[in-house]
Amino acid sequence: xxxxxxxxxxxxxxxxxxxxxxxxxxxxxxxxxxxxxxxxxxxxxxxxxxxxxxxxxxxxxxxxxxxxxxxxxxxxxxxxxxxxxxxxxxxxxxxxxxxxxxxxxxxxxxxxxxxxxxxxxxxxxxxxxxxxxxxxxxxxxxxxxxxxxxxxxxxxxxxxxxxxxxxxxxxxxxxxxxxxxxxxxxxxxxxxxxxxxxxxxxxxxxxxxxxxxxxxxxxxxxxxxxxxxxxxxxxxxxxxxxxxxxxxxxxxxxxxxxxxxxxxxxxxxxxxxxxxxxxxxxxxxxxxxxxxxxxxxxxxxxxxxxxxxxxxxxxxxxxxxxxxxxxxxxxxxxxxxxxxxxxxxxxxxxxxxxxxxxxxxxxxxxxxxxxxxxxxxxxxxxxxxxxxxxxxxxxxxxxxxxxxxxxxxxxxxxxxxxxxxxxxxxxxxxxxxxxxxxxxxxxxxxxxxxxxxxxxxxxxxxxxxxxxxxxxxxxxxxxxxxxxxxxxxxxxxxxxxxxxxxxxxxxxxxxxxxxxxxxxxxxxxxxxxxxxxxxxxxxxxxxxxxxxxxxxxxxxxxxxxxxxxxxxxxxxxxxxxxxxxxxxxxxxxxxxxxxxxx
Amino acid sequence: xxxxxxxxxxxxxxxxxxxxxxxxxxxxxxxxxxxxxxxxxxxxxxxxxxxxxxxxxxxxxxxxxxxxxxxxxxxxxxxxxxxxxxxxxxxxxxxxxxxxxxxxxxxxxxxxxxxxxxxxxxxxxxxxxxxxxxxxxxxxxxxxxxxxxxxxxxxxxxxxxxxxxxxxxxxxxxxxxxxxxxxxxxxxxxxxxxxxxxxxxxxxxxxxxxxxxxxxxxxxxxxxxxxxxxxxxxxxxxxxxxxxxxxxxxxxxxxxxxxxxxxxxxxxxxxxxxxxxxxxxxxxxxxxxxxxxxxxxxxxxxxxxxxxxxxxxxxxxxxxxxxxxxxxxxxxxxxxxxxxxxxxxxxxxxxxxxxxxxxxxxxxx
Numbered sequence: 001x002x003x004x005x006x007x008x009x010x011x012x013x014x015x016x017x018x019x020x021x022x023x024x025x026x027x028x029x030x031x032x033x034x035x036x037x038x039x040x041x042x043x044x045x046x047x048x049x050x051x052x053x054x055x056x057x058x059x060x061x062x063x064x065x066x067x068x069x070x071x072x073x074x075x076x077x078x079x080x081x082x083x084x085x086x087x088x089x090x091x092x093x094x095x096x097x098x099x100x101x102x103x104x105x106x107x108x109x110x111x112x113x114x115x116x117x118x119x120x121x122x123x124x125x126x127x128x129x130x131x132x133x134x135x136x137x138x139x140x141x142x143x144x145x146x147x148x149x150x151x152x153x154x155x156x157x158x159x160x161x162x163x164x165x166x167x168x169x170x171x172x173x174x175x176x177x178x179x180x181x182x183x184x185x186x187x188x189x190x191x192x193x194x195x196x197x198x199x200x201x202x203x204x205x206x207x208x209x210x211x212x213x214x215x216x217x218x219x220x221x222x223x224x225x226x227x228x229x230x231x232x233x234x235x236x237x238x239x240x241x242x243x244x245x246x247x248x249x250x251x252x253x254x255x256x257x258x259x260x261x262x263x264x265x266x267x268x269x270x271x272x273x274x275x276x277x278x279x280x281x282x283x284x285x286x287x288x289x290x291x292x293x294x295x296x297x298x299x300x301x302x303x304x305x306x307x308x309x310x311x312x313x314x315x316x317x318x319x320x321x322x323x324x325x326x327x328x329x330x331x332x333x334x335x336x337x338x339x340x341x342x343x344x345x346x347x348x349x350x351x352x353x354x355x356x357x358x359x360x361x362x363x364x365x366x367x368x369x370x371x372x373x374x375x376x377x378x379x380x381x382x383x384x385x386x387x388x389x390x391x392x393x394x395x396x397x398x399x400x401x402x403x404x405x406x407x408x409x410x411x412x413x414x415x416x417x418x419x420x421x422x423x424x425x426x427x428x429x430x431x432x433x434x435x436x437x438x439x440x441x442x443x444x445x446x447x448x449x450x451x452x453x454x455x456x457x458x459x460x461x462x463x464x465x466x467x468x469x470x471x472x473x474x475x476x477x478x479x480x481x482x483x484x485x486x487x488x489x490x491x492x493x494x495x496x497x498x499x500x501x502x503x504x505x506x507x508x509x510x511x512x513x514x515x516x517x518x519x520x521x522x523x524x525x526x527x528x529x530x531x532x533x534x535x536x537x538x539x540x541x542x543x544x545x546x547x548x549x550x551x552x553x554x555x556x557x558x559x560x561x562x563x564x565x566x567x568x569x570x571x572x573x574x575x576x577x578x579x580x581x582x583x584x585x586x587x588x589x590x591x592x593x594x595x596x597x598x
Numbered sequence: 599x600x601x602x603x604x605x606x607x608x609x610x611x612x613x614x615x616x617x618x619x620x621x622x623x624x625x626x627x628x629x630x631x632x633x634x635x636x637x638x639x640x641x642x643x644x645x646x647x648x649x650x651x652x653x654x655x656x657x658x659x660x661x662x663x664x665x666x667x668x669x670x671x672x673x674x675x676x677x678x679x680x681x682x683x684x685x686x687x688x689x690x691x692x693x694x695x696x697x698x699x700x701x702x703x704x705x706x707x708x709x710x711x712x713x714x715x716x717x718x719x720x721x722x723x724x725x726x727x728x729x730x731x732x733x734x735x736x737x738x739x740x741x742x743x744x745x746x747x748x749x750x751x752x753x754x755x756x757x758x759x760x761x762x763x764x765x766x767x768x769x770x771x772x773x774x775x776x777x778x779x780x781x782x783x784x785x786x787x788x789x790x791x792x793x794x795x796x797x798x799x800x801x802x803x804x805x806x807x808x809x810x811x812x813x814x815x816x817x818x819x820x821x822x823x824x825x826x827x828x829x830x831x832x833x834x835x836x837x838x839x840x841x842x843x844x845x846x847x848x849x850x851x852x853x854x855x856x857x858x859x860x861x862x863x864x865x866x867x868x869x870x871x872x873x874x875x876x877x878x879x880x881x882x883x884x885x886x887x888x889x890x891x892x893x894x895x896x897x898x899x900x901x902x903x904x905x906x907x908x909x910x911x912x913x914x915x916x917x918x919x920x921x922x923x924x925x926x927x928x929x930x931x932x933x934x935x936x937x938x939x940x941x942x943x944x945x946x947x948x949x950x951x952x953x954x955x956x957x958x959x960x961x962x963x
Contacts, residue, residue, distance in 0.1 A: 501942075
C-alpha cells in the first residue's frame with residue numbers, strides 16, 4: 001500500500017463536500033460574507049434553483065486588489081488571524097473555507113470595488129484554477145457569481161433537487177437570516193422575477209409578517225429580558241399557533257442563526273403546559289452574550305453552537321418565555337435588550353457583533369418611544385452600530401391575551417352537560433367545563449406547592465440506579481441542585497448512584513424511575529427544573545381526576561363559582577394538557593356572520 | 599362422572615378455588631375449575647399459572663368417577679342462585695349437567711386433559727404453625743409491601759425461617775414491617791419471597807384465630823400452604839430482598855409510650871387537614887405530651903395533643919400519616935412504643951410483642 005499526499009485540488013473538493021452541499025449552502029456562506037463585510041443592501045439572484053447561477057451583490061467594504069488574489073485560497077480569511085481570536089468570534093464566518101470550497105466545484109467570479117477607490121477588480125476561479133486579478137468596472141461593494149455548480153463533479157450534480165425545491169429552500173433561508181438583520185435590505189430574484197424585497201429598518205414583527213404571513217404574525221408576543229451580560233429578545237408565538245414540526249423555532253445567537261439543544265429544550269419546556277403533545281412552539285428569539293461565552297466552531301456549517309454556561313442560558317430562556325406567556329400583564333416591563341457591558345471587541349476593522357437586531361421597536365407605531373437608550377456600545381470600527389434599544393409604552397406592558405373571564409356577566413347556560421355558553425362584554429364564550437375546571441384545580445395545586453418549603457421523604461433502603469458514565473457524571477454534577485429540589489443522591493461506586501430521598505409529594509413513585517425521568521436532558525439542562533416538572537406532571541393527573549367530567553350537570557351556583565375562579569387564572573386558555581378551555585366569538589365576529597355589518 | 603353433594607359446601611369450596619381464576623387471560627382455559635371425582639370424594643383445582651388452589655370435599659356421593667372442567671364464573675354464580683340443599687353433577691365428554699331442585703343446566707367446558715397440571719413440591723424443607731397465627735402475621739406485614747413490582751420495591755413478603763423463628767418481612771422502601779413467630783423446638787431453615795396476592799388469597803381462606811394446624815412446604819421455586827382440606831401453591835418471587843436486619847435502628851434518642859387508640863384517632867383527625875398531594879403530620883414530643891400538627895394552605899390546620907410517657911431528649915419528626923395508620927389498624931396492643939432520633943433517621947414503632955414497624959420520616963431541606 002502506498003500512502004500519497006492528496007493534491008490541494010482534491011483536498012478542496014473533499015472539504016467542499018462538507019460546506020457546499022447545494023445552492024442553498026452557497027447562498028448562506030456568501031450572505032454571511034457580505035454581512036461580515038458590512039453590506040447594507042443585499043441582492044441575491046438565482047437561475048434554475050441556483051444550479052445554473054447564484055449571484056450575490058452587496059454594498060460592503062469590498063476587496064483590495066491584492067486581497068482578491070487570496071480570496072480563493074484555502075484557510076485564507078480576513079476575519080481571524082491569531083489562535084486567540086477563536087475565543088471571541090464576532091463575525092459570522094471565520095474559517096476561510098467557503099470561497100475556496102465554492103471555487104473548487106463551480107465557475108466563479110468576484111468583482112469588487114472598495115468604496116473609496118476609482119476602479120474595481122475581478123478575479124475568476126473555475127474548478128479550483130484561479131485567474132489573475134484584472135481591472136474591471138463595477139459598483140462599490142462586491143458581486144460574486146457562481147455558475148454551473150458541480151460542473152466538474154457530475155455525480156454530485158445529480159443529487160441536486162428540482163429547481164423549485166432549491167429555490168424554496170433559499171427563500172426560507174433568506175427569511176431566517178433576514179430576521180437577524182433588520183438593518184439590512186434584502187432582495188431576492190429567481191429566474192429574473194423579484195420574489196422578495198425586505199426593506200431595511202422594518203420592525204421584527206413587520207419582517208416576520210412579511211416572511212411568514214400576517215395571520216401568523218398577529219399571534220406573536222414581543223419579549224425581552226436581560227440577565228447581566230446575557231440578553232434575550234424577540235417574538236414568541238401564542239400556544240395556539242404551535243406546529244407539528246419544529247421548523248419555526250428560530251433561535252439566533254449573536255446575530256447568527258444557530259441552535260443549541262438545551263436552549264431549544266428549555267424553550268419547549270416553558271411552553272409545555274400550553275401545548276398538546278407532539279406540538280412545537282413558534283418563536284424567533286435572539287440571545288446576545290459576550291462572544292467569549294459561545295463556541296461557534298463546533299459544526300462544519302455552523303448550525304450549532306455551544307455555550308460556556310448552558311445552564312444559565314437555558315434558565316434565562318425559560319424565564320423569558322414563561323414570563324412572556326404570562327397573560328396577566330403584571331410582569332415587569334421588558335425594556336428590550338440592554339447591552340451596557342463592554343463586550344470583548346473583535347480586532348479593529350472587523351464588523352463586530354450583530355446589530356441592534358431584535359431590539360428595534362417591539363410594537364408598531366403608536367405612541368412615541370418612552371425609553372430610548374443609546375447604550376455605550378463599544379465602537380466596532382467602521383460601520384459600527386450602536387445598540388439602540390427602544391420600547392414604546394404599549395409594549396412595556398404586554399398586550400398578550402387578557403383573561404377572558406374577567407369581563408363575564410352573569411348570563412350563562414350549560415349545554416350537552418359539557419359546554420358552558422357565556423355572555424361577556426364583547427361577545428360570547430364557549431367553555432369546556434372539564435378543561436377549565438382542570439386548569440382551576442391545577443393552578444390551585446401549583447400555588448399551594450410553591451407556597452411551601454421543599455419536603456423530602458427519606459428512603460429506608462437507598463435506591464441504587466445503574467447509569468452510564470456520562471449520566472452518572474451529570475447526576476453527581478447536579479447533586480446540589482437536585483438536593484435543593486428534594487432529591488438526595490450520592491455516589492454508589494462503579495457506574496451507579498444511590499437515591500436516599502425523594503420529594504415527599506411523590507408518595508409511592510419508584511425512585512429509580514424518578515431519577516431516570518430527569519436523565520434524557522443531554523446532561524446540560526437544569527436538573528431542579530426537570531424535577532419540578534415531574535411534580536407538575538403529577539398535578540396534571542391529579543387535576544384531571546378531580547375535575548368535573550363531561551356529562552356532569554352543573555347548577556347555576558356551580559357554574560358561577562367555576563367562572564369566578566377562572567377569572568383569577570394565570571393561564572386560562574389551555575388545560576394542563578394543552579387542550580383549549582374556551583372558544584371566543586367577539587361581538588364583531590357575530591355581527592359579521594349575521595351580515596349586520598360588513 | 600356423576601356426583602351428588604351438599605350444595606353449600608360445594609359453593610364455599612368453589613368460592614375459595616375460583617378466587618385465583620384470572621379475570622383476564624390470553625389462555626381462556628384458565629378460566630375453568632377442574633373437578634376430579636374419585637373414591638375419596640372430589641377435588642376442585644384452579645390456577646393462573648402463578649399460583650394454584652386445591653380444595654377437597656368428602657361429603658360427596660360419587661356414583662361414577664371422572665374429571666370435568668367447569669367454567670368458573672358461570673358455575674359459581676349458578677351455585678349461589680340454587681336453593682335446594684343438594685346438587686347433582688353429571689358429565690359426559692366436555693359437557694356437565696347440573697341438577698338441583700326443579701332446574702337443569704348444561705355447562706360447556708373444555709377438555710380436562712388440556713388443563714395445567716398441579717406442580718408437586720418435593721418434601722423436605724418446611725414447618726407447621728397454627729393457621730390463625732399465620733393469618734395475623736400476614737395482616738401485620740402484607741400492607742407494607744410495594745403496590746407493584748419494580749426493581750426497587752417488591753410486591754412480596756419475605757418468609758425467613760431459621761433458628762426456631764419464622765420472620766415475615768415486607769417493605770416498599772419507605773417503611774418496613776417485621777412480624778416474628780417463635781416455634782418450640784422447630785428445626786431446619788428456608789427463605790422464600792411470597793407474592794402478596796398469594797398471601798391475600800390464603801388469608802381469605804383462613805377463619806380468624808383458627809387453631810387448626812397449617813403446614814408450609816418450601817420447594818426450589820414454589821411454596822405450598824396446606825390447611826385443612828385446602829392447599830395453596832404459589833411461585834416464589836425471584837427478586838433479591840434487601841438486608842432488612844440492617845435497617846432496624848439499634849438505638850434511639852427518644853422513646854415514647856403512647857395509647858394506641860388515642861394515637862390512631864388523633865392521627866386520623868390530623869390527617870384530614872393534610873393536603874392531597876403532600877401527606878405529612880408533625881409529631882412533636884414534649885415533656886409529657888405528644889402533639890400532632892398538620893397544615894394545608896388551602897384547608898387549614900390541625901393541632902391535637904395526647905398524654906404520653908417519655909424517655910430521652912424529645913424532639914420532633916414528620917411522617918406520612920397513612921403509613922402509621924395502616925400499621926395501627928392491625929395492632930392489638932393498648933399501648934405502642936415509638937423510638938425515634940432525628941428527622942432523617944428511621945423511627946421504630948413497637949406494635950406488638952412480635953411486631954415491629956420501621957418508618958422513614960419526611961424532612962424539609
